[in-house]
Amino acid sequence: DVSAPAACLPRSKMAFTFAAFCYMLALLLTAALIFFAIWHIIAFDELKTDYKNPIDQCNTLNPLVLPEYLIHAFFCVMFLCATEWLTLGVNMPLLGYHIWRYMTRPIMSVPGLYDPTTIMNADILAYCQKEGWCKLAFYLLSFFYYLYGMIYVLVSS
Amino acid sequence: MPGFFRPTKHLKRKVHPVPSVHHSGSNGAIGSQSHPYPGQSPQNKSSWTEAPRSSAAQETLRMEQLQESTANLDLQQVPSVCPINLLQQRDVPRVDPTAPEPGLSTHLRKLNCCSDVFQCTLVNIPHTLALLKQVKLPLGLIFQPFKDSREPPLLITDVPPRCTTCQTYINPFITFIDQQHWKCNTCFSLNDVPGNFLYDPMTGSNCNPHSRPELQHAALEFMVPLEYQAGRPRPVTYLFVFDVSYNAVETGYLGIVCKTLLENIDRLPGDSRTRIGFITFDSTVNFYHLHSSLSRPRMMVVADVDDIFIPSEDKLLVNLQQSRQLVVSLLEEFPVAFRETQKRQCAFGPALQAAQKLLKYCGGRVSAFLTQLPNVGCGSLQPREDPGDSTLGAKHLAPAIDFYKVLALELCGQQTGVDLFLLSQRYTDLASVACLPRYTCGYVYYYPAFHHIHSSALVEKLQQEFQHHLTRSIGYEGLLRIRYTQGLMLETYYGNSFLQTTQMLSLPCVCPQAEFAFLMMIDGAVTDSSFVVFQSSLLYTSCQAVDRSVRLCLAYTRDELMRVLIEALVAYRVSTCSPKQSAFTIPHSLQQLPLYVLALLKQPAFQTDAAMSLDERVFTMSQLMIQPLTLVLRMVYPDLYKIDDYLNSESADNISLERGKETVKRPALVQLMAENLTLQGAFLIDCGNVLYIWVGRHCSTSFLDGVLGVTSYTSLPGTLTLLPILQNPASKLIQALLGSLRKERLYHAPCFIIKDDSTSRSVFIKRLVDDRTETAMSYYEFLLHLKERVCK
Numbered sequence: 001d002v003s004a005p006a007a008c009l010p011r012s013k014m015a016f017t018f019a020a021f022c023y024m025l026a027l028l029l030t031a032a033l034i035f036f037a038i039w040h041i042i043a044f045d046e047l048k049t050d051y052k053n054p055i056d057q058c059n060t061l062n063p064l065v066l067p068e069y070l071i072h073a074f075f076c077v078m079f080l081c082a083t084e085w086l087t088l089g090v091n092m093p094l095l096g097y098h099i100w101r102y103m104t105r106p107i108m109s110v111p112g113l114y115d116p117t118t119i120m121n122a123d124i125l126a127y128c129q130k131e132g133w134c135k136l137a138f139y140l141l142s143f144f145y146y147l148y149g150m151i152y153v154l155v156s157s
Numbered sequence: 158m159p160g161f162f163r164p165t166k167h168l169k170r171k172v173h174p175v176p177s178v179h180h181s182g183s184n185g186a187i188g189s190q191s192h193p194y195p196g197q198s199p200q201n202k203s204s205w206t207e208a209p210r211s212s213a214a215q216e217t218l219r220m221e222q223l224q225e226s227t228a229n230l231d232l233q234q235v236p237s238v239c240p241i242n243l244l245q246q247r248d249v250p251r252v253d254p255t256a257p258e259p260g261l262s263t264h265l266r267k268l269n270c271c272s273d274v275f276q277c278t279l280v281n282i283p284h285t286l287a288l289l290k291q292v293k294l295p296l297g298l299i300f301q302p303f304k305d306s307r308e309p310p311l312l313i314t315d316v317p318p319r320c321t322t323c324q325t326y327i328n329p330f331i332t333f334i335d336q337q338h339w340k341c342n343t344c345f346s347l348n349d350v351p352g353n354f355l356y357d358p359m360t361g362s363n364c365n366p367h368s369r370p371e372l373q374h375a376a377l378e379f380m381v382p383l384e385y386q387a388g389r390p391r392p393v394t395y396l397f398v399f400d401v402s403y404n405a406v407e408t409g410y411l412g413i414v415c416k417t418l419l420e421n422i423d424r425l426p427g428d429s430r431t432r433i434g435f436i437t438f439d440s441t442v443n444f445y446h447l448h449s450s451l452s453r454p455r456m457m458v459v460a461d462v463d464d465i466f467i468p469s470e471d472k473l474l475v476n477l478q479q480s481r482q483l484v485v486s487l488l489e490e491f492p493v494a495f496r497e498t499q500k501r502q503c504a505f506g507p508a509l510q511a512a513q514k515l516l517k518y519c520g521g522r523v524s525a526f527l528t529q530l531p532n533v534g535c536g537s538l539q540p541r542e543d544p545g546d547s548t549l550g551a552k553h554l555a556p557a558i559d560f561y562k563v564l565a566l567e568l569c570g571q572q573t574g575v576d577l578f579l580l581s582q583r584y585t586d587l588a589s590v591a592c593l594p595r596y597t598c599g600y601v602y603y604y605p606a607f608h609h610i611h612s613s614a615l616v617e618k619l620q621q622e623f624q625h626h627l628t629r630s631i632g633y634e635g636l637l638r639i640r641y642t643q644g645l646m647l648e649t650y651y652g653n654s655f656l657q658t659t660q661m662l663s664l665p666c667v668c669p670q671a672e673f674a675f676l677m678m679i680d681g682a683v684t685d686s687s688f689v690v691f692q693s694s695l696l697y698t699s700c701q702a703v704d705r706s707v708r709l710c711l712a713y714t715r716d717e718l719m720r721v722l723i724e725a726l727v728a729y730r731v732s733t734c735s736p737k738q739s740a741f742t743i744p745h746s747l748q749q750l751p752l753y754v755l756a757l758l759k760q761p762a763f764q765t766d767a768a769m770s771l772d773e774r775v776f777t778m779s780q781l782m783i784q785p786l787t788l789v790l791r792m793v794y795p796d797l798y799k800i801d802d803y804l805n806s807e808s809a810d811n812i813s814l815e816r817g818k819e820t821v822k823r824p825a826l827v828q829l830m831a832e833n834l835t836l837q838g839a840f841l842i843d844c845g846n847v848l849y850i851w852v853g854r855h856c857s858t859s860f861l862d863g864v865l866g867v868t869s870y871t872s873l874p875g876t877l878t879l880l881p882i883l884q885n886p887a888s889k890l891i892q893a894l895l896g897s898l899r900k901e902r903l904y905h906a907p908c909f910i911i912k913d914d915s916t917s918r919s920v921f922i923k924r925l926v927d928d929r930t931e932t933a934m935s936y937y938e939f940l941l942h943l944k945e946r947v948c949k
Contacts, residue, residue: 050658120656122648
């Protein structure tokens with residue numbers, strides 16, 4: 001593994017490879033992604049129960065969209081460099097979904113996905129809520145997967 | 158055209174195909190049954206939800222039950238579900254939009270709200286979502302909350318009691334559990350009966366709670382106490398934003414508009430605190446100081462359009478009565494002052510931003526005039542129209558930038574409404590700019606190719622519409638809340654407004670013609686009661702009153718249209734007839750549906766020929782969406798009257814139209830077919846936003862002379878001309894008829910004369926929906942086509 005910064009270490013001991021570093025970083029960033037997903041779920045629930053105004057809510061939600069997508073894209077790039085093909089394969093569909101979602105967003109001058117005039121339609125609201133829950137589930141599962149992956153990589157060097 | 162079989166007798170009975178919830182006030186109850194024979198909606202306002210056929214066991218059981226019950230029931234007896242074979246009965250009677258009645262007992266029907274305010278698409282509400290999906294018809298409400306209806310709401314002094322859980326106002330359809338408690342009919346919770354319902358302090362005796370006005374009337378209006386008002390209501394503010402570029406001066410609209418405004422300046426709704434202001438724009442934005450301390454109005458030019466700042470608010474928005482002289486002199490100066498301008502840029506975006514900043518703390522109404530594509534500063538647009546585009550610009554029907562939408566939302570938050578007058582000869586990207594009125598409860602007035610000399614019909618239209626715009630009654634800072642029985646859910650809404658919460662619309666400036674529609678879905682099952690009640694409450698500030706008052710009132714597309722129609726008919730067929738029957742039957746209440754779908758497919762908004770500009774297409778689409786129901790029905794399927802013998806007042810219906818204090822007899826309606834046009838007659842067609850009089854070749858000279866002012870048929874001009882207003886009784890009668898037809902409409906409908914052999918004949922002929930054209934089928938052919946698709 002030529003990209004390993006600690007390639008000079010003897011093979012028999014635990015080796016801190018680049019892949020392990022990637023997984024560790026992924027763990028931390030997935031925690032942030034889980035936080036974003038929970039924020040989305042709560043925000044749409046507030047909209048549904050008329051607790052908040054759609055204009056204000058969209059102004060809080062829209063700035064979070066691109067950071068989430070960029071963080072996830074960063075994972076994919078990292079795993080590509082670490083040649084962790086299985087993990088990369090698991091993340092590719094979500095990357096594709098993010099790209100599609102951002103391409104088909106309504107015409108907006110600010111970055112973001114949510115338009116206050118259409119977000120209150122029942123079908124869009126229901127879709128966004130479902131999306132939030134699915135993403136939460138995915139990020140939770142990937143958290144544990146990266147944890148497992150990190151330990152595996154650390155141990156099986 | 159081949160001769161088809163014509164029935165010998167005409168249907169005399171008026172049919173009521175549009176189901177309406179008769180709310181004789183705020184609330185409307187619709188009987189809910191597990192009956193899949195709903196009424197019809199002749200409108201297809203939006204894309205419809207996909208409704209796959211459900212095959213749950215519970216469902217099939219219900220269907221069987223139904224078939225049993227229909228076998229015992231003689232269907233001919235029940236008028237609304239009696240099946241009709243459309244191919245044999247070709248004379249479809251006209252839709253009367255104030256019908257039909259929901260399936261309720263007569264006692265409840267009397268209490269229900271007037272149907273011209275509140276209407277529902279289905280007469281009976283299905284119990285479950287599966288059943289609703291099976292009938293494939295939408296469940297929706299259409300209502301005009303601020304309408305001057307024929308049964309106006311009752312004014313009462315106190316605020317009616319409300320349910321403690323869901324805040325619904327008490328209404329005629331609640332049930333009393335015992336002496337002390339009442340059950341709310343939206344959330345089914347129990348509430349205490351307030352003291353003044355049981356004990357009348359005036360007479361000192363117990364009274365029957367049912368005699369209280371809140372329980373007798375379903376439309377109420379009352380003033381709200383101070384806790385609803387955040388401070389004293391703000392004064393009414395009118396702001397006029399005029400385009401004064403070279404293009405604008407070419408069209409010459411400014412003179413007409415200023416003159417109309419001068420004539421109507423004292424009739425602007427408001428009180429002594431009413432304020433007024435003016436902004437003009439070309440390549441810069443100009444403000445006008447009109448404070449009463451000045452002797453002449455002063456203009457201030459802000460050249461930096463990228464960062465607009467407001468010079469000083471109190472001098473720009475002035476009290477109308479105190480500064481009246483200055484305002485009058487300014488309006489007289491406007492047309493003259495900009496006559497020599499050569500500026501060709503248009504800073505519309507910055508002007509609107511200035512308007513928004515100016516009205517930040519007080520709200521009000523902005524009337525904006527635009528004559529070209531905005532091209533300076535923020536909000537500038539690119540010309541997107543491409544005449545050689547084979548997709549007819551389908552992707553350009555949506556806004557290009559969101560600047561106007563964001564601005565509209567900000568204006569909505571400030572309680573400012575914007576009305577847009579578009580007077581352009583070229584492409585102005587209506588799709589983007591129309592976002593402004595759309596989310597602030599305003600309207601777009603569109604005058605393509607306006608010129609003050611060459612387009613006299615448009616000049617008259619502008620004058621009439623602007624005058625109506627200035628003088629109509631308005632409610633400010635409106636909030637419309639809709640409540641409905643548990644088990645229903647709001648899916649989408651239609652109408653020019655902004656949905657603030659799932660049940661509340663924000664209407665900065667509501668006018669009597671504003672109509673809204675809600676598409677509902679069943680969420681769960683509506684089983685707890687046998688009625689479904691809808692209540693709408695509009696909280697608004699009236700322009701004269703110092704208090705706020707609440708009005709309670711208890712209503713890829715062409716293929717989509719065809720698909721939905723066919724599915725609905727198939728669903729009916731499957732659930733009633735056995736498949737061996739080959740007759741093409743349709744329920745009585747749906748009999749107009751194929752006709753209206755055909756008419757809708759022939760509408761310009763759905764046409765696939767490329768003769769329409771992009772702006773016009775966007776405008777006609779938006780008109781179908783936001784106009785009140787009666788007007789859309791006329792736009793889609795115009796009314797055709799024979800008027801040359803109407804003058805002898807022999808062939809009139811018994812329907813009278815009202816105009817002020819007099820009633821005018823309406824002439825007999827005729828089916829929209831060319832074979833009904835006789836050479837000896839003259840016919841009037843009412844298309845909602847325009848009227849045409851078609852004159853046959855051998856029309857009687859008394860008609861020509863009296864109404865049209867010409868001596869013989871040949872002296873009529875060969876192109877479209879406006880109907881002249883003459884001083885003889887025949888002309889007066891026709892004008893009275895036109896006036897009664899045009900009453901209550903938002904847009905003025907000019908009346909044109911068309912000769913039988915004129916070059917503009919096609920304009921009239923293409924409105925005859927029943928006939929075949931080069932690109933579309935006739936009504937009979939359409940029925941045959943449907944029959945093939947449905948009965949296979």
